[in-house]
Amino acid sequence: MPEVMPDLERGEESKSKSEKEPGYVVICWNDPVNLMIYVTHVFQVVFGWQKSKAEFHMKQVHNLGKSVLVRESLEKAEHFVHQLQKYSLHATMERDE
């Protein structure tokens, strides 16, 4: 019995921990319509990034077709997707596998 208890405790810990852990990625996908300056601005506003970091991700979107913007928990990833979609960017969240 004593050997079992720590496992149960670890199980509970890992459950609550996994809900908070960044298990989702927020992705912005390229589209042929949104202006580069606009995408950079939205990244700065939504994530509070410096212009250089926002431009880096904007160029990834433009050149590679997509950019992984952040890794977050479910709730935070949903929040960021909603914020980006309010600006009409093509943003989604996917499981980080």
Add this chain to the structure above:
Amino acid sequence: MKLLRVQNEHYVFRLTVWERKLLAVVLNLYPVIPAAHQTLSKFPATTDKTNQKLLDEALAEHRNENKKLVRAFLADGRRFRETDISSWMTLSAAEIEWLLQVLNDIYVGNWILLGSPDEGKWDITPNEENVRHLGAMQLAQNFQGALLDAVSGP
């Protein structure tokens, strides 16, 4: 539309009378993007339907809020100072953000209505059918550009 100055965290723009009328016409087009256009995942079949429904509801609420803001914005006589040949329009940073969202909805929404043409395939021949969408895109983009120039800085 040109930025005149930034004063007490407010941006003062000068518009010609013509531009002010065009801005009102363009903003009244909002919203244009179809309601079910945005998805939570690139692969909707794998998305939890409850989460997708919540996102749809949140975006619908946001569109309704923006519609009210557009109406209030255009009806607010104090926002525009008129002269014979121009208007001075004062905006806070927060107002610029929602105006950017509204204008981009009009810009992207009309692109969708044109059939979402791919990059490099923009050789759309203007005709009586599509000129409305092409014109709305161009106007929304022009106003958006002026706002972005004002807030983006060097």
